[in-house]
Amino acid sequence: MSVTGWHQARRIAREAGRPLPPAEVPLDRAAGSALATPLVALSPLPAYDAAAMDGFAVAGTGPWRITGRVLAGDPHPPAPLSPGEAMEIGTGALVPAGAAAVLPYEQSTRTGRTVSGAFAPGRHIRRRGEDCPAGQEVLPAGTVVTSVVLGLAASLGHDTLTVHRRPRVATVVTGAELCRAGIPAAGQVRDAIGPMLPGLIRAAGAEPASQTRVTDDPTALVDALLRPDAEVLVVCGATSAGAADHLRGALDTLAARVAVRGVACRPGHPQLFAVLPDGRFVVGLPGNPYAALVAALTLLFPLLGRLAGRAAPPALTATLAGPVTAHDRDTRLVPVTRIGSLARPAGHDRPGSLWGAAGADALAVVPPGHAGGEVELLALPAGDLVTAADRRPGQVAGVPVSR
Known part of the structure; x- marks a missing residue:
């Protein structure tokens, strides 16, 4: 079976979609x-000449005769000032015409209806449209x-x-061995991917539509792929070539065009990307939790970002600050944490464990044969709604990254 290079797989997923219509x-x-x-x-912005301090709007040279007071939100504009006049003013209030500056209270001396003090022309006035x-x-x-x-x-x-419009994503979680609550019995495993997916989907710019659970039954999987309530279907597990892996056969049954039949990366090798005849997309994730996360960032995030109309994020890089053994043929995805200008491997990165990724800022993209130096980073979502995509370009977990 031919596999697709990691960077090429991401390009295929992003270029397959088109932004959904605007509203x-x-x-x-x-x-x-x-x-x-x-x-x-x-x-x-500002919408008008506004006072930036509490004090006195002054015209000409002092001392000034106080003619009135204006506060933010006053319904009527203040009368213009003539030289030698001042108007008491609150922060955010409309500055009267003729004012040369606002003299703050703490820099002024008031005696009855007269105020004096020193000012710089234009000081403490936010001019209309200056921002x-x-x-x-x-x-x-x-x-x-x-x-x-x-x-x-x-x-x-x-x-x-x-x-x-944000794309809708339906998920299909497969596996007779999965349990959804409590401590798994012998021969069972606790489902970690199902709880992880809704947050990942929102972080990528989409909306979870439904979640279906099926055992290792090819007919049930085909039926689940026929659901019409989403533009994208994500299948968890069933992506490999074992006796219980039926996604490839289901895609053949539905006459899908399979663009990616595996990606040359570790973990996450058995991931799939396909387009159904009606134009809906299918992303297949491996059944191991960390491998599924890698596959989601490889195929699902670029696709959903494109459908959601999000600009492609710039490539981010950092220098690895710890030993990472590169694979001789495949790209490795390694969880890392940022320390200054470096990225330190977080460890605990076996395919079945999310421990390392849960405490990491990003995944380091380690190319085959990498011998040190800078690597590309994929920012990890920080939460269900506050996401990597919400960060400014050039940051991972709020820390600037070299380019």
């Missing part, structure tokens, strides 16, 4: 989606809508955002 949604429904159009300022003019493009299409992006959009006058 205009309220801000409170946009989180986690990707912008389908650039974010443009509808309003300047961002109206019409300015502030974020490109493909940007993931985080909580910060929502706040920015609101500050620029947006009530809605045009985003790509």
Whole structure:
């Protein structure tokens, strides 16, 4: 059986999809989606000349005669100031026309209706549009809508955002040996992939649609693949060539086009990528938990990111700070933690254990024959909703990474 190189497999998965159609949604429904159009300022920021300190708006040279007071949110604009006049002002209030600066309370001396003090022209006034003019493009299409992006959009006058619909993902967990609760009996194993998948799916920019569990029954697997409620089907287990592995036969039964029949990586070698005749995608993950995580980052994340309209993340690199034995033919995926500018192997990276990955920041992509130096990093999701994709490019777990 021919296998696909690790980098090529990721390219195949990403290039197979197209972003789902855009929709205009309220801000409170946009989180986690990707912008389908650039974010443009509808309003300047600030929207008006605003006081940056509590104090006195002053015109001309002092001392100044106090003519009134203006606070943030006052419904009527303040009267203009003439030279020698001042107006008491609160932070965020509209600065009266004619004001040369805002003199903070702590730098002023007030005597009755007169105030004096020294100031620098323009000081403590935030001028209209100085942070961002109206019409300015502030974020490109493909940007993931985080909580910060929502706040920015609101500050620029947006009530809605045009985003790509998030793809729906149905999962099929296979294996008669799996138990879902408690301590497994002899001959059973606790299912670790089923609980892991919903968070991974959300982190990749998609929505979990359903989860089906089947035993090692080829007919039940075919039936599960016929579910119409998702653009992507993820099958856990059944990807190898053993007596209980029926995914390949099920794909043949459904006349699927299999683009990846295995990937040259360790762990995660028996992973699959296929397209059903109706255009739905099938991603096959190995049955070992860490191998399944590697396969999800290899095939599922690039596919879902593309369908969700997310911009492709830039390649990140770091220098390995501990011994890692490279494979002679396959790419190794090794959990690492960041320490300064280095990436230290976390250990505990056997295919059946998530221990090392659970405490890691990223997976180091160790190419065949690697003899030291920089390697590519894949950032690991930090949670169900706060994800690697929400981080700024060039960071792993919030730490800058060399490029």
